[in-house]
Amino acid sequence: MLIAMAGLPGAGKSSVAEALGRKLAAPVVSVDPIEAAMWRAGVARGGPTGLAAYLVAEAVAGGVLALGQAVIVDAVNAVEAARGQWRALADRHGVPVVFIEVVCSDPVVHRRRLEGRSRGIEGFAEPTWEVVERRRAEFAPWANERLVLDSVADLSLNVATASGFLASVR
Known part of the structure; x- marks a missing residue:
């Protein structure tokens, strides 16, 4: 199974x-x-490193699926092209794809989490609230089914909800 996370930066999808x-x-x-690893390796930040990172993630996830194992892809997945990439990968491997979108329904909490987080990714600056607001405006409507989790709820409750949803897909 391919589990594709989605959501704005700081919404809680990585957690x-x-x-x-x-x-x-x-x-x-x-x-x-x-x-961030591409930048540390000397790939120019002005290039299409965001797209390249999605393609590298696809290659790695494909390798895991080829071993017969489930894999979780953690990315914003704001546009249909990105979502289609994961559907196509799952199709190539004959496995189901499940999208889980994580939102934060309280903008005050979302902003505080974003501004207070430090993931420790060397060379990767955390996005600002202004960047998140721009991404929100660019977030494409969903054309397919997905589980939506609100990160205002307890993490363990969201994980239990996601686990139950995934069990129903299997």
Whole structure:
């Protein structure tokens, strides 16, 4: 199974992805550390490193799926092209794809989390609230089914909800 996380920066998707990965013993492939690694390797920041990071994540996730294991992809997945990439990858491997969108319904909490977080990704600056607001305006409507979790709820409750949803898909 391919589990594709989605949501704005700072909404809580990485926290859900990591907790779900531990519960399912499934690797989490995260786009942000991949992009930061490219920059540390000397790839110019002005280039299409965001797209390249998605493609690297796809290659890594594909390798995991080829082993017959579930994988979780942690990325914003704001546009249909990104979402289509994960559907196509799942189709190539003959596995289901499940999208889990994490939102934060309280903008005050969302902003405080974003401004207070430090993920420790070397060379990766945390996005500002202004960047999140621009991304929110660019977030494409969903054309397919997904589970929506609100990170205002307790993390363990969200992980339990996601686990139940995934069990129903299997």
